[in-house]
Amino acid sequence: MSSAALECALEVRGVWKYYGDFPALRDIAFRVIQGSTVALLGRNGAGKTTLLRILAGLSKPSRGSVTIHGANVREESTRRRIGVLGHGISLYDELSAFENLRLFSKLYGIENPAKRIDEMLERTDLTRVRDGLVREFSRGMRQRLAVARVFLHDPEVLLLDEPFTSLDDRAIGVLQSLLNEMHARGRTIVMSTHQLREALEAATHVAMLQRGQIVHAGERQQEMLDDTGWLYRTYGEN
Amino acid sequence: MYLRQVLTIAAKDLRAEWRTREAFNASFAFMVVILVLFSFAFDPGNSDISIPAIAGGMLWIAYSFAAALTLNRSFARELQNDCLDALLAAPILASALFFGKALANFALLMVMEIVSLGVFSLLYNVKVLAQIWSLLLVIVLGTWAMTVMGTMFSALTVNLRLRELMLPVMMYPFLVVPLSAAITLTSDLLNGISFGAENILWLKVLVFFDVLFTSLVVLLIDVVLVG
Numbered sequence: 001m002s003s004a005a006l007e008c009a010l011e012v013r014g015v016w017k018y019y020g021d022f023p024a025l026r027d028i029a030f031r032v033i034q035g036s037t038v039a040l041l042g043r044n045g046a047g048k049t050t051l052l053r054i055l056a057g058l059s060k061p062s063r064g065s066v067t068i069h070g071a072n073v074r075e076e077s078t079r080r081r082i083g084v085l086g087h088g089i090s091l092y093d094e095l096s097a098f099e100n101l102r103l104f105s106k107l108y109g110i111e112n113p114a115k116r117i118d119e120m121l122e123r124t125d126l127t128r129v130r131d132g133l134v135r136e137f138s139r140g141m142r143q144r145l146a147v148a149r150v151f152l153h154d155p156e157v158l159l160l161d162e163p164f165t166s167l168d169d170r171a172i173g174v175l176q177s178l179l180n181e182m183h184a185r186g187r188t189i190v191m192s193t194h195q196l197r198e199a200l201e202a203a204t205h206v207a208m209l210q211r212g213q214i215v216h217a218g219e220r221q222q223e224m225l226d227d228t229g230w231l232y233r234t235y236g237e238n
Numbered sequence: 239m240y241l242r243q244v245l246t247i248a249a250k251d252l253r254a255e256w257r258t259r260e261a262f263n264a265s266f267a268f269m270v271v272i273l274v275l276f277s278f279a280f281d282p283g284n285s286d287i288s289i290p291a292i293a294g295g296m297l298w299i300a301y302s303f304a305a306a307l308t309l310n311r312s313f314a315r316e317l318q319n320d321c322l323d324a325l326l327a328a329p330i331l332a333s334a335l336f337f338g339k340a341l342a343n344f345a346l347l348m349v350m351e352i353v354s355l356g357v358f359s360l361l362y363n364v365k366v367l368a369q370i371w372s373l374l375l376v377i378v379l380g381t382w383a384m385t386v387m388g389t390m391f392s393a394l395t396v397n398l399r400l401r402e403l404m405l406p407v408m409m410y411p412f413l414v415v416p417l418s419a420a421i422t423l424t425s426d427l428l429n430g431i432s433f434g435a436e437n438i439l440w441l442k443v444l445v446f447f448d449v450l451f452t453s454l455v456v457l458l459i460d461v462v463l464v465g
Binding site for chain 2: 058059079082084086093095
């Protein structure tokens with residue numbers, strides 16, 4: 001395998017997704033180099049969530065393929081390397097914080113799970129409610145626990161769908177610090193978002209979706225940070 | 239590893255059910271109500287009616303109605319907080335996820351059915367202990383058939399608005415033959431007729447459908463869950 005192939009963390013080849021006759025995604029193709037942080041931008045209905053679900057293996061493309069580190073995303077060994085944060089917190093209300101994380105640590109085959117769980121609970125400032133049921137948690141606590149779940153198995157590729165939406169300030173702080181740490185360790189991050197400021201500050205690359213097509217993909221430019229509306233004015237519709 | 243994943247999912251479902259008892263309370267109460275209602279239709283004190291002869295039908299109608307209630311909750315529980323996405327993103331086979339849920343459902347249904355068998359015995363004065371091991375074998379085989387098909391249709395209908403209606407509509411046609419076998423065998427056993435030449439075919443039918451349904455699910459569950 002060439003060194004170039006080794007560096008490719010994620011590759012999308014000619015992906016189409018139809019809902020009935022409606023093409024939600026049209027011929028999407030791009031590569032994400034290992035260690036990149038990609039901000040997936042676009043207006044509501046552009047296809048960001050559909051694309052992220054396909055990248056995460058939660059939905060199959062109608063045409064095309066997705067590989068993560070060269071392997072099919074639905075393979076067990078590939079899924080072990082991915083962390084997915086969707087719109088929901090993906091936690092069980094009837095289980096405690098510790099039981100929720102223990103469930104996922106068992107599914108991911110994490111060694112020494114109790115130590116790792118306690119570490120993540122501490123990072124997200126939830127140690128004092130370790131044995132409390134999730135249904136009794138405040139919204140902010142639930143969101144921080146969801147963040148802990150995603151980072152629990154130390155994924156190599158993170159797929160985050162609107163990660164900052166509806167997070168409280170504390171949870172945003174926790175998530176940003178974990179994302180910075182992941183980026184510093186050469187992990188790959190793809191996140192869709194409407195929070196342009198937070199996303200562009202963290203991103204190394206930007207991809208913009210419009211009506212199911214990528215209309216711009218490339219490195220983040222300084223203009224994007226100076227004026228967050230620039231991207232939509234330059235590449236988007238009115 | 240596979241078995242560990244199955245048991246992890248089953249333990250999670252049983253723990254969540256133990257904390258809420260949503261499915262158990264509703265299904266068990268429903269099962270008992272059906273058995274009591276039958277006593278109004280078929281007076282247990284009327285000597286013209288042979289209760290053991292119709293006992294199989296009464297029991298399995300109650301079992302299958304209650305099963306639809308329990309099985310409906312199986313995948314619907316995963317919709318809350320989008321938990322199904324996290325399970326599908328985890329490195330486990332779809333069949334391990336399925337069998338974990340099926341195992342939890344099977345355990346719940348077995349507990350309900352055994353307790354309501356006792357209730358039935360008291361209400362209708364039917365002796366169930368004489369052939370209890372054979373009876374338990376039939377209940378295990380019949381319940382597994384219901385569980386496997388019901389859990390699969392629970393996964394298939396989980397995103398439908400009318401899933402409470404759709405699950406029984408889709409599940410019962412598949413269960414006609416195994417339920418007929420279970421009803422015949424249960425009635426025979428409660429009439430004091432042991433397994434033998436005249437009813438062994440029904441036992442084989444029950445085993446055949448258990449194997450068939452289980453194999454079908456292994457083949458189809460990935461498509462059902464991920465599309």
